[in-house]
Amino acid sequence: MLENIQSYFSTIPSLHRALILAGGITFFWLVESAIPLFTFQYSKWRHASLNIFFTFTTILINFVFALFMVKTSDWTIANQFGILNWIPLNNIASAIIGLLLLDFIGAYLVHMIEHKVKFLWKFHMVHHADTKVDTTTANRHHPGESVIRAVFAILAVFVLGTPMWLVMLYQSLSVVLAQFNHSNMKIPSWFDKTFGLIIISPNMHRIHHHLSRPQTDSNFGNIFSFWDKLLGTYNDTPMKDIKYGLDVLDNSKDNELLYQLKLPFNKNIKTDY
Numbered sequence: 527m528l529e530n531i532q533s534y535f536s537t538i539p540s541l542h543r544a545l546i547l548a549g550g551i552t553f554f555w556l557v558e559s560a561i562p563l564f565t566f567q568y569s570k571w572r573h574a575s576l577n578i579f580f581t582f583t584t585i586l587i588n589f590v591f592a593l594f595m596v597k598t599s600d601w602t603i604a605n606q607f608g609i610l611n612w613i614p615l616n617n618i619a620s621a622i623i624g625l626l627l628l629d630f631i632g633a634y635l636v637h638m639i640e641h642k643v644k645f646l647w648k649f650h651m652v653h654h655a656d657t658k659v660d661t662t663t664a665n666r667h668h669p670g671e672s673v674i675r676a677v678f679a680i681l682a683v684f685v686l687g688t689p690m691w692l693v694m695l696y697q698s699l700s701v702v703l704a705q706f707n708h709s710n711m712k713i714p715s716w717f718d719k720t721f722g723l724i725i726i727s728p729n730m731h732r733i734h735h736h737l738s739r740p741q742t743d744s745n746f747g748n749i750f751s752f753w754d755k756l757l758g759t760y761n762d763t764p765m766k767d768i769k770y771g772l773d774v775l776d777n778s779k780d781n782e783l784l785y786q787l788k789l790p791f792n793k794n795i796k797t798d799y
Contacts, residue, residue, distance in 0.1 A: 532691050536689075536694075543697075546698050547585075550702045550705040550706075554661035554705050557709065558709045562712065572781065573662070574660075576783055577656070577666040580652070580665060581662070584665050591673075595683055595693065602684060607687050609627065611687040621692060629747070631678065632678055632681075638746045640674070644797060646674060648789065648797070649674065650671055651797075652666065654742065656735070659735050660710040664708040668789070679693075699749060707725075707748075708728070723751065725751055727751070734761075740761060741768075744759050
């Protein structure tokens with residue numbers, strides 16, 4: 527089983543990666559349209575257009591950095607460098623620990639740092655500026671933030687000594703889970719009490735998109751929910767109290783491209799970070 531997964535993700539075609547991205551958005555778009563949690567008064571297509579623009583800029587930046595990631599992975603494997611190469615593990619254990627640590631460094635850690643460093647936070651604000659969070663919000667990242675996250679992803683590969691097939695598997699899971707946990711779909715409470723012990727649910731991540739602290743500074747995870755619970759950044763504010771956007775922004779401009787692109791450089795926006 528693992529050998530088949532390894533073989534597939536070692537040579538996964540770009541078309542298949544595109545289908546995973548497009549298929550995830552399409553699926554969760556349909557589900558959240560059928561069973562929405564919040565009923566937004568908006569044009570879903572107009573809202574999606576800006577987020578899809580940022581999705582394409584993220585894809586472009588990741589494509590540029592892909593060569594560096596491949597070279598980094600190849601070097602660590604050739605030189606037996608990194609945590610996964612230093613600790614004797616069987617293939618299954620290595621894959622599981624690799625996925626866990628890729629998520630910790632490449633998602634949880636960089637996300638938390640973006641909330642603590644003012645320069646990085648100004649770029650990340652574009653993601654939080656969305657006042658109508660849905661599945662298309664998952665890839666709403668300013669190009670500057672996409673660069674930051676690509677650098678951290680490469681750092682994770684370097685520190686761990688991760689083979690590229692595992693990186694491709696993690697990124698595929700990460701894309702789909704991000705689309706899921708940003709979706710505006712109604713989730714039953716039993717889900718959070720079962721599957722939610724392992725993976726981030728929409729209910730958990732919506733709290734992170736509340737317009738003010740302490741909710742904004744909580745629930746940083748992307749795939750695995752236990753990082754926040756283990757490290758004290760978990761918050762369980764009820765859904766009825768959640769309001770999207772950011773209290774330091776003009777939230778009426780959440781769908782204006784130029785305002786969002788210039789947001790990191792707007793000195794009129796005050797922030798305590």
